[in-house]
Ligand SMILES: Nc1ncnc2c1ncn2[C@@H]1O[C@H](COP(=O)(O)OP(=O)(O)OP(=O)(O)O)[C@@H](O)[C@H]1O
């Protein structure tokens with residue numbers, strides 16, 4: 001349902017993602033991990049169609065994102081629920097107005113919006129903050145508002161960028177449980193995260209990026225040790241290749 005084939009992204013001369021290929025089936029739970037600057041957010045931007053790939057192919061629910069016209073892209077985005085790394089909450093709207101926003105954009109009837117927002121507020125445990133503005137919320141409450149806004153229109157796919165980036169470990173557990181609940185209802189979830197606690201608790205499919213390349217694609221824990229070893233292997237292979245080249249030149 002999501003398929004990337006040899007996808008690369010460059011900004012000017014800087015290669016940010018190189019030859020990325022993977023497939024995500026409906027209902028999967030995937031965490032994209034990797035150090036800062038590895039290309040996690042860029043990869044999510046490609047999946048939303050916010051950025052074009054430089055090379056390769058990217059298909060989401062049968063739609064080739066390189067070929068889709070702008071009007072169709074807007075319709076396509078309704079299949080997605082997006083949690084941005086900086087949440088992008090509307091500062092002059094309350095929690096319930098933020099959550100209602102995607103339904104208003106879709107032109108949903110008022111009574112449907114009211115019922116659905118009430119249900120989502122309960123799910124993200126923000127009923128008591130329904131009328132609070134974002135600047136009066138804690139980090140975890142902001143994150144849950146952003147998640148509420150992402151799920152309100154019942155999207156096929158949730159793309160979340162560091163949803164636990166600004167919260168304490170207890171809040172992180174709550175957010176993780178929330179994603180688990182959303183996943184249990186059949187939604188495909190892709191989360192970019194540094195949060196080893198979240199990954200270890202969920203043991204999802206982990207796609208690990210290092211310097212814009214996939215160095216791991218397997219189910220399990222964040223496994224710092226395994227990650228470091230994988231990175232070392234990747235580095236050693238690169239160094240070995242370089243050594244062969246140097247030796248070749250010397251001899
Ligand atoms: N619009 C842009 N123009 C130029 N370079 C960019 C642009 N967007 C991202 N980059 C570069 O691409 C690389 C990957 O950035 P990205 O934001 O995808 O990393 P990340 O893995 O999400 O990092 P973090 O964990 O810090 O959020 C970085 O080196 C960044 O400077």
Ligand SMILES: [Mg+2]
Pocket residue numbers: 040041042085161192
């Ligand atoms: Mg990022």
